[in-house]
Amino acid sequence: MGLEGQEFVGSPEKEAGPSWQKKHWPIDNADELISALDPTKMGVEIKAAAEKSGKSMSDAEVADAAENSIRAMMLIRTYRVRGHLGANLDPLGISKLDEPADLTPEFHGITPDEMDKPVYLGGVLGFETASIREIEAVLRANYCGPVGLEYMHIADVEERRFLQDRFEGKDAEIHFTPEGKKAILNKVIEGEEYENFLGKKYVGTKRFGLDGGESMLPALENIIKYGGQAGVRDIVYGMAHRGRLNILANVMAKPYKTIFHEFHGGSANPDDVGGSGDVKYHLGTSTDREFDGINVHMSLVPNPSHLEAVDPVVLGKVRAQQVARDDLEKHDQ
Structure with missing residues (x-):
């Protein structure tokens, strides 16, 4: 904690130790x-x-x-x-x-x-x-x-x-247009059928499917779309294995032929790049997506088997981009 040298036991005077005080505690009386x-x-x-x-x-x-x-x-x-x-x-x-x-x-x-x-x-x-x-x-x-x-x-x-x-509230109901409902359904079907295809084509192959979480696809699509309308131009993702192959294909627009090539044992790296590669559900990618004429650049950071190891990498990558763009002041408020 940085205070190992201080004597806390037996000292007649109070000394400053690490603070464990919780924010917003005790609860506000107006709660x-x-x-x-x-x-x-x-x-x-x-x-x-x-x-x-x-x-x-x-x-x-x-x-x-x-x-x-x-x-x-x-x-x-x-x-x-x-x-x-x-x-x-x-x-x-x-x-x-x-x-x-x-x-x-x-x-x-x-x-x-x-x-x-x-x-x-x-x-x-x-x-x-x-x-x-x-x-x-x-x-x-x-x-x-x-x-x-x-x-x-x-x-x-x-x-x-x-x-x-x-x-919550009397005016908090969410309403979708018929076109919006169809767009959500189409994205869910895309994700489900993709998993069904992989399950039949590559039986027994470890792939960490998105089964049961297909609603993540239209959710991410809307985050990208409305984020772009709000001024977002870059998105950096960090995620574990579950659903990564589906996100790569149906959100990051990684070509199906590239993913299937990796299923057949092919390398994700070009011929002039050395190294032994990695399993396909560890890999990331970068891409540009366009919604309503607004371009958003996205990158999915590769992740090792230590699932949360990617978190500080994502934070560091975003921080570096903010520094490079001189865009730190409003984010530090």
């Missing part, structure tokens, strides 16, 4: 979960909101409203943690899964008579006040649609809030 679990704080907020609107509430009414708000907030939190278990992942409607009981208002003590009663939320989901029926409809649209959002296990608070701000 909505704290509000949800503290009836006193929730009651104060409800009373203040009522006074602001020119209404007066008795202590009993405040306590009742605070209890309803707490139940609503716990319902919201349950959807954030477990809502993905109720996602509609079968577009044909063939299979029906039992929905977790805790995703229902009844589980949280909310009766049918209370479904249309206004509940104070203080801005959560974009509502100052809303009925449980409205809250449930928004939560189901956010978390139980065709995409299951599971993110509450992420330790970094800022990362969680980044996802939450973009996926």
Whole structure:
């Protein structure tokens, strides 16, 4: 740690040691979960909101409203943690899964008579006040649609809030045009059929397929497309083995004949380049892709069997490009 020479044990004076202090800790008092679990704080907020609107509430009414708000907030939190278990992942409607009981208002003590009663939320989901029926409809649209959002296990608070701000709320639904849906489907089919072909043509050959993760292909395509529109001109990728051959072919546009040549034992290196080469799922490539007239240069860094060894190489490569372009100042902010 750089402080090995210091005497920490037996010293009468406090000495500076390595800091283990966590950022954003303790939790901000304004955190909505704290509000949800503290009836006193929730009651104060409800009373203040009522006074602001020119209404007066008795202590009993405040306590009742605070209890309803707490139940609503716990319902919201349950959807954030477990809502993905109720996602509609079968577009044909063939299979029906039992929905977790805790995703229902009844589980949280909310009766049918209370479904249309206004509940104070203080801005959560974009509502100052809303009925449980409205809250449930928004939560189901956010978390139980065709995409299951599971993110509450992420330790970094800022990362969680980044996802939450973009996926959650009454106006947070994502809509695709018919053409956009077809483009996504085509890319998924390309990836799946590519894996099927390799599985039949090169039986038993180690290839680390993308099976089950084909949605990565349209996701990367959109990152490249919209990144280019936002001014991105270079992308450097670092990844492990799983799905690398598919990314090389269907995102990096590495020619199929080159990949198949490597499957047959051919070298990826030109004849005038020495060396013994490497297995095909370690190799990288560089290419240019054009979207809507915007050219984006991409490079996939080669990766050894020590899977995370590529990470500092990617960071160093990007840093070197930023230095060469005198583009460091805004990235260091």
